[in-house]
Amino acid sequence: MDKVRIDKWLWSVRIFKSRSQATDACKSSRVKIGEKNVKPSYLVTRQEIIHVKKEGFNLTFEVIDLINKRVSATLAQPCYKNLTPDEEMNKFKDWFVGKAQAERREKGAGRPTKRERREIDGFKEDYLWDN
Numbered sequence: 786m787d788k789v790r791i792d793k794w795l796w797s798v799r800i801f802k803s804r805s806q807a808t809d810a811c812k813s814s815r816v817k818i819g820e821k822n823v824k825p826s827y828l829v830t831r832q833e834i835i836h837v838k839k840e841g842f843n844l845t846f847e848v849i850d851l852i853n854k855r856v857s858a859t860l861a862q863p864c865y866k867n868l869t870p871d872e873e874m875n876k877f878k879d880w881f882v883g884k885a886q887a888e889r890r891e892k893g894a895g896r897p898t899k900r901e902r903r904e905i906d907g908f909k910e911d912y913l914w915d916n
Contacts (some may be wrong), residue, residue: 788828789851797852798861799839844869
């Protein structure tokens, strides 16, 4: 196997929890090879450098081995090399720890509905990507 779809590879090595999340990331220009945005159908090869924006982090990976089936984390680990700089990995700790208060809802409002939860998640995702 010389080439694999990038969305399938990102899902297989457990960078994304689902293949649809990997596909959506490609479609929304959060996955790049070099400076070029890639489509979900892009065929990735060995030794390519992949840049992924995920949850406010800019992650960088080198493709070591190609797989197209989801495997355990221990088997997926040798398939890529994490090239993400340490300062990017520690960004969450530096920015977040001790700065945010617990999220609260109005008394008597109960738990958020599924629709409200999606709106909250969308707001948080938009906020993280803008910064």
